[in-house]
Amino acid sequence: MGTRYPSMFEDDVFIGSINIAKLHVFAACLSDLTVHAVAKIGAEGALSQDEASALARHCHAEGLAQNAEALPDAQIVEDWRERFHDRIADLHWQNAATSGDCFAESPKALFKWAPIADELKRFDREIVENSIRFAFGEVTRAFRERADLSALARDWQSRSTRG
Structure with missing residues (x-):
């Protein structure tokens, strides 16, 4: 695109491609962030496998609803x-809490849905996928600093027993 970059945002086809891509990347990011957050909450708050899965389904549904x-x-x-439900069906939440595998969907989605010709994408796969991984570093750091994981787990467990 080069120097034509600004004019591309006046092209309806390009804008349509960007809009489609951002929705699919949103869905993948929601999936990854939900798995990460619930894995950390589950590990810190000693949630059972079933409790963590129920919390993940709830968080994912809320993200879509919002x-x-x-x-x-x-x-x-x-x-x-x-x-998402298929992804978490056999997920071992304790393992997910200690691995970097939580962020598996968003890098693939960003690469797949980027509005760039496939023959050009193949040269930049690692750069594109790492860009989103690096961005999540800041998000996960902020989550660790701000979230009271044990309190979140207790709140979820109290909701589950009431409802």
């Missing part, structure tokens, strides 16, 4: 929900 106005048709959102 952004419903910006999301595409219901079928795509349902597909995202199903993929």
Whole structure:
């Protein structure tokens, strides 16, 4: 795109591609961040496997609900929900809390949905995927500093027993 970069944002086809891409990247980021946060909460708060999975489904659903106005048709959102449920079905939450595998979906989505010709993408895969991993470093650091993980786990457990 080079020096034509500013003019590309006047191109309706390009803008449409960007909008499609950002929604799919949003879904992948929501999945990754949910897995990361719940794994950390579960490990610190000694949540059972079932409690952590229920919390993850709740958080993911809330993330989708809070952004419903910006999301595409219901079928795509349902597909995202199903993929997330499949992802966490056999997830070992304690292992997820100590590994970097929580952030597996968003780098792939960013690479896949970037509005760049596939033959050009292949040279930049590592750079593109690492860019989002590095960005999540700041997010996860802020989460560690601000969140009271034990309190979050206790709150979830108290909700579960009430409801």
